[in-house]
Amino acid sequence: MPPTPTLPARRAQRRLAADAGLLAVAACFALPLAWVVLSSLDTDADLRVKAPSGITLGNFDAVLTPEITFRPLLNSLILCGGGTALTVVCAALAAYPLSRFSSRLNRPFLLTILFATCLPITAIMVPVYALFVQVNLIDTMQGTIFFFAASQLPFAVWLMKNFMDGVPRELEEAAWTDGASSLQSLLRIVLPLMGPGVAVVTVFSFVLMWGNFFVPFMLLLTPDQMPAAVSINEFFGNRGTVVYGQLAAFSVIYSTPVLALYVLVSRKLGGGFALGGAVKG
Amino acid sequence: MTTTPLPGPGFAEKDGNGGSDGGGRSDGHDGHDGDDRADRNRSTDPAPPSRTPHPPHRTGPHRALRSLTRALPVTPAVVLLLLFLAGPIAYCAYIAFTDLQLTGQASASFVGLENFRTAFGDEAFRNAVLLTLVFTVLSSLVGQNTLGLALALLMRRASKPVRTLAGGVVVTAWVLPEVVAGFLLYAFFRREGTLNAILDWLHLPSQNWLFTLPILAVSFANVWRGTAFSMLVYSAALAEIPKEVTEAAEVDGASGPRRLWHITLPMIRRSIGTNLMLNTLQTLSVFGLIWVMTRGGPGNRSQTLPLFMYEQAFQNSMIGYGTAVALLLLVVGSLFSLVYLRLLRTEV
Numbered sequence: 001m002p003p004t005p006t007l008p009a010r011r012a013q014r015r016l017a018a019d020a021g022l023l024a025v026a027a028c029f030a031l032p033l034a035w036v037v038l039s040s041l042d043t044d045a046d047l048r049v050k051a052p053s054g055i056t057l058g059n060f061d062a063v064l065t066p067e068i069t070f071r072p073l074l075n076s077l078i079l080c081g082g083g084t085a086l087t088v089v090c091a092a093l094a095a096y097p098l099s100r101f102s103s104r105l106n107r108p109f110l111l112t113i114l115f116a117t118c119l120p121i122t123a124i125m126v127p128v129y130a131l132f133v134q135v136n137l138i139d140t141m142q143g144t145i146f147f148f149a150a151s152q153l154p155f156a157v158w159l160m161k162n163f164m165d166g167v168p169r170e171l172e173e174a175a176w177t178d179g180a181s182s183l184q185s186l187l188r189i190v191l192p193l194m195g196p197g198v199a200v201v202t203v204f205s206f207v208l209m210w211g212n213f214f215v216p217f218m219l220l221l222t223p224d225q226m227p228a229a230v231s232i233n234e235f236f237g238n239r240g241t242v243v244y245g246q247l248a249a250f251s252v253i254y255s256t257p258v259l260a261l262y263v264l265v266s267r268k269l270g271g272g273f274a275l276g277g278a279v280k281g
Numbered sequence: 282m283t284t285t286p287l288p289g290p291g292f293a294e295k296d297g298n299g300g301s302d303g304g305g306r307s308d309g310h311d312g313h314d315g316d317d318r319a320d321r322n323r324s325t326d327p328a329p330p331s332r333t334p335h336p337p338h339r340t341g342p343h344r345a346l347r348s349l350t351r352a353l354p355v356t357p358a359v360v361l362l363l364l365f366l367a368g369p370i371a372y373c374a375y376i377a378f379t380d381l382q383l384t385g386q387a388s389a390s391f392v393g394l395e396n397f398r399t400a401f402g403d404e405a406f407r408n409a410v411l412l413t414l415v416f417t418v419l420s421s422l423v424g425q426n427t428l429g430l431a432l433a434l435l436m437r438r439a440s441k442p443v444r445t446l447a448g449g450v451v452v453t454a455w456v457l458p459e460v461v462a463g464f465l466l467y468a469f470f471r472r473e474g475t476l477n478a479i480l481d482w483l484h485l486p487s488q489n490w491l492f493t494l495p496i497l498a499v500s501f502a503n504v505w506r507g508t509a510f511s512m513l514v515y516s517a518a519l520a521e522i523p524k525e526v527t528e529a530a531e532v533d534g535a536s537g538p539r540r541l542w543h544i545t546l547p548m549i550r551r552s553i554g555t556n557l558m559l560n561t562l563q564t565l566s567v568f569g570l571i572w573v574m575t576r577g578g579p580g581n582r583s584q585t586l587p588l589f590m591y592e593q594a595f596q597n598s599m600i601g602y603g604t605a606v607a608l609l610l611l612v613v614g615s616l617f618s619l620v621y622l623r624l625l626r627t628e629v
Binding site: 123 | 354359362364447452457459460466468508559603615621
């Protein structure tokens, strides 16, 4: 209990001040977001935040064509889906022995992994390009998927191993005595028990790949193969006049999947900011 | 979105105890420490006893075979990492010392340190280094870090609806794809954009921010985009501080700033270190955001190192030179990484 009667009053006052401060910052952060939402619905959008001069879905209609929206989104889905699947499978497999069996190699391996998570991937894109040209992987979906997976893997292994450490070993031992193999116990016992962890790794990988611009920008050349991250830039950036309403509409369409995934995973993990919780220092 | 990872997902274990360091936890499973230690001494069977009740002394080949089987699941990950991560890094270290070009050159020849000499004598390179420093200090060290901490502190005091709303808005900016964030802030800072509209409304002079102060504009963009990460890290860290500690200080009459300086900050110093390191690494490799907003221009007034590297390699077709710059960036990144690992180790 507070020793002086003024303390609760001071607390209330402080809460009000904090609320006001947070609202002010939130308003600044919200301005660009407001622009994209309002402009996507505006018949006559320009570059500033304003009430739409007329509400329309015309912008969405205009961009929902195979050429502008569907093909790039499909490409994004193939790239990020493939990359994420590869990442999650490899990470789960790799995390299992790291978490379950002790070996003198575990520690150096994990340290290397942790070191690799921090490397600036941007810096190696020029050599990756040169290398891909040499081995004929340039401008191929599979090459880009492999690179996506490799660049995401260190972090995925690290996360996965830590989540796996949280699954008690006793449950597995029961299965072992019943004659289950390691693979069976991984698939049937460990992974289901760490469902939230797998979800976090999956969503995190997918969201990062979905938003990644530089990797496909460097490794893919044919416009037909471009994911939304690059096509949006090429299509709208290289034209003389930009139709801002359509640009905003496309941005909304392109951003929705990752926002939805994020909301989904943070709900599933019991509110709060799941990814933040998963990556806290 | 950050590519920045953090160690020790505090999901199962309380952070900061076993979190200690990279591999330390690998042998810390409940109740099996004995086995693990035995394994280290190579004297007894390392397997959990309940699994395979083998005789205590095992022969060499058997052991090796089992270790191999156990290591098998790691193979796909290792192969991928070697081929697509370690390979390019090694290749990077090689072509940085050649004069490889983009167009029709049969073979590149070894030129030693020539590329690096060129770089350090290159006005544009020095400009890029300077701009990268400005960008990193402004947006990562000052912007994201301080604002993230401020938001996290405010959130602990604010009422729930406001907290949810503010958190939602800030995190949305973080989750948005990089290119979209670039467009949004491009629109915000343009001459006809929202910022100038507000300045006009306040009767303050407006200007074309992307032309007059491009590096400042992209730094703000990076703050907008990256603050959520720091906020989440600091929120998690602050939540771990026992309430009694701050309350005791409050009862003793310590003022807000004093409590922050003498109690809160020292208690979350581990998170501050981690966060600074990861923010910096993240900021060093920002490309898409700046590319979309300014393409490094006007002139090269917002050309940070990644953009400079790209320009040299592709617009000037000098892959060797571009890679030399990339290698420098990689070395700086590696140094930060090592400091980061070190930091995790000492703060057990």
